[in-house]
Amino acid sequence: MPTLITPLSGWGRYPVQFCELERPERYADLRPDADSVIARGQGRSYGDAALNENGRVLLTERVNRLLEFDMVNGILRAEAGTTLAEILDVIVPVGWFLPVTPGTKFVSLGGCVAADVHGKNHHHEGSFGDHVLSMELILADGSRVACSPSEKAVLFWATVGGMGLTGIIGEVTFKLIPIQSALMKVHHHAAVDLEQLFRLMQDPDLDDRYTVAWIDSLATGKKLGRGIAMCGHHAVAEDVPDNFHGDIKPAHSHSVPFDFPAWVLNPLSISAFNSRYYKREAGRRYPFLSNHDSYFYPLDAIAHWNRMYGKRGFVQYQCVIPDATSFEGIRKLLEELSNSRRPSFLAVLKRLGLQGRGLLSFPMAGYTLALDLPIHDKGLFVLLNELDRIVLQHGGRVYLAKDARLSAESFRAMYPRYAEWLAIKNAVDPQNRFSSSLSRRLGIGGYPA
Ligand SMILES: Cc1cc2nc3c(=O)[nH]c(=O)nc-3n(C[C@H](O)[C@H](O)[C@H](O)COP(=O)(O)OP(=O)(O)OC[C@H]3O[C@@H](n4cnc5c(N)ncnc54)[C@H](O)[C@@H]3O)c2cc1C
Structure with missing residues (x-):
């Protein structure tokens, strides 16, 4: 697959680093084909989580098909490159909304799971991972595994919030919430x-x-x-109000x-x-x-x-x-x-x-x-x-x-469950193939705890 070496940054535009970009066109092409690789969604993380200096960055933006929408029960299955904006366009007109949303809709489903994003309702409804029913993960050896809170749960909870370091999230199935109005x-x-x-x-x-x-x-x-x-x-x-018949347009x-x-x-x-x-x-x-x-x-x-x-x-x-x-x-x-x-x-x-x-x-x-x-x-x-x-x-x-x-x-002092996470990372990615500029800076993965 052709690649391009180019300067890249996150949303904060700091740091800027040279990375080798690969953009798979289809789900089947999502593979960790380099010694060091990290998946990237919409690059809305601010720092270096979706950067890989002198390594491969896998752009998932083309892998963005909605696969299944159960409109009765509010369950959606989509490829991980799908953005929340694309999902909202489909679900809001038929009375459903995202269970959790960050402050921008220009993020991918993969990014929401990998960062376990939270919204303004966290004190009532938890973070994004709490609403994921299952996902497909592409591991370092290229195999594809399904995991969920009840199947391979350990891998599932290492991936939710795992910053892309356990594998490539391929597709995600999650629950929506019903709404009466937009x-x-x-x-x-x-x-x-x-x-x-x-x-x-x-x-x-x-x-x-x-x-x-x-x-x-x-x-x-x-x-x-x-x-x-x-x-x-x-x-x-x-x-x-009874006399309200219109819509309120979003800001220009x-x-x-x-x-x-x-x-x-x-x-x-x-x-x-x-x-x-x-x-x-x-x-x-x-x-x-x-x-x-x-x-x-x-x-x-x-x-x-x-x-x-x-x-x-x-x-x-x-x-x-x-x-x-x-x-x-x-x-x-x-x-x-x-x-x-x-x-x-x-x-x-x-x-x-x-x-x-x-x-x-x-x-x-x-x-x-x-x-x-x-x-x-x-x-x-x-x-x-x-x-x-x-x-x-x-x-x-x-x-x-x-x-x-x-x-x-x-980082070690702030994330006390790191050692537990590392044991799972080492089991599924012994060569530490999934790594990013953030993971190397913070010594996440590939080192003893
Ligand atoms: C304006 C603004 C408001 C925000 N508000 C909030 C907020 O309220 N709450 C909150 O929690 N966050 C918030 N964020 C942060 C944002 O939601 C997260 O950084 C999110 O992860 C970005 O998604 P992305 O698709 O852009 O991912 P990227 O920035 O591309 O990647 C983020 C991480 O996810 C991993 N990743 C992405 N796709 C995959 C995949 N397919 N498989 C495996 N790993 C993957 C990357 O490797 C990286 O570690 C905000 C960001 C902005 C710019």
């Missing part, structure tokens, strides 16, 4: 500081199927952690046509944006209807928005802190960030439910904070090491799907 009923609640924001997010009277909070990452002092909790659910008949699509100069996003411009946004959203006191696209995927309306961070790219730092220490841990992280005067354009807080069953899955019961930080200079990496220290001190971990710079030592 609209969302949304209610915003403003918080003047972090304490109030935590109270809002823990309040059972305000809780909804989906909950997420935007934080003003540049607010300091008494306003530290001020934000907006956004709660919502799929609208049912009584949520829609825009595109960022070129790399922004580094100075465009600075503490002043972001602080001004955040103040305006806080004021506007805090003023929305009553529940309102929203298009599901605008609610779940606001950033998808701006194509190539990652160019806003300039040529050097950016890092998304996402961590989770367990419930018992979450308030203290998140407060310290925000303080450290605000003292650094490094602007995070986006700061998002979510509640997570039970620990994922995947051995390397990210979620654990607690709160997850995600920050988008432009790379202006090396000082950013010093700050991020400090954030790692705070996360470790509070018993938390960093999300591998967003990571580009964690150390191997911190």
Whole structure:
């Protein structure tokens, strides 16, 4: 199969590395035909999870057929390169929705399983892997095996959240959830500081199927952690007023046509944006209807928005802190960030439910904070090491799907089930054929635990 050697990056555009690309056209061509290979979906992981410097990257985008849709029971089987956007186009008009969705629909099914992605409903419904009924995996020796929570369960849970390192996920069968409408009923609640924001997010009277909070990452002092909790659910008949007969269109699509100069996003411009946004959203006191696209995927309306961070790219730092220490841990992280005067354009807080069953899955019961930080200079990496220290001190971990710079030592301390995972990896891939830039950086696989 022809290959092409080219510079490649994840969504954060850092790091950029030379990789050898292969793009199979058909399912039958999905094979690990190189000494070092990693599958790639839509490249929406931020760092180096879907990179393989000087090794092979298998692009799965053409392997994207919907294979079976049971419209009565809401069960879908599709090839792993199929995107959530392609699936939504088919399922929403007939009253079904994804059980779990990340904040972009331009991701592949394989990427959702390999990162065991979570959504705004994790505290109620778990992560993507919890809804997978079975999958077909292509192993290092080229054999194809079916696995599920009841068949080869050990391999299944090593693959869910396993970052593509146990094999190529070929096809996935998973459960959908029924919806009555494509609209969302949304209610915003403003918080003047972090304490109030935590109270809002823990309040059972305000809780909804989906909950997420935007934080003003540049607010300091008494306003530290001020934000907006956004709660919502799929609208049912009584949520829609009698006189409402139309549809609510998603936001217009825009595109960022070129790399922004580094100075465009600075503490002043972001602080001004955040103040305006806080004021506007805090003023929305009553529940309102929203298009599901605008609610779940606001950033998808701006194509190539990652160019806003300039040529050097950016890092998304996402961590989770367990419930018992979450308030203290998140407060310290925000303080450290605000003292650094490094602007995070986006700061998002979510509640997570039970620990994922995947051995390397990210979620654990607690709160997850995600920050988008432009790379202006090396000082950013010093700050991020400090954030790692705070996360470790509070018993938390960093999300591998967003990571580009964690150390191997911190990884081991954050993922206590690694040794268990490694035993399975060594059994199915003794030569460590499935490896990526992320796995080598973090010493995952191919080394004793
Ligand atoms: C705007 C935005 C919002 C996001 N929001 C969230 C969120 O809310 N929650 C969340 O959990 N994540 C979120 N993410 C991260 C994203 O969901 C994950 O990184 C996801 O894995 C990306 O899917 P992908 O198809 O682009 O995979 P890639 O980035 O191409 O790959 C990611 C990992 O999956 C592996 N992989 C991909 N396909 C296969 C396959 N067929 N077989 C084996 N391994 C495979 C790769 O080897 C790699 O390790 C967000 C990303 C963006 C850009």
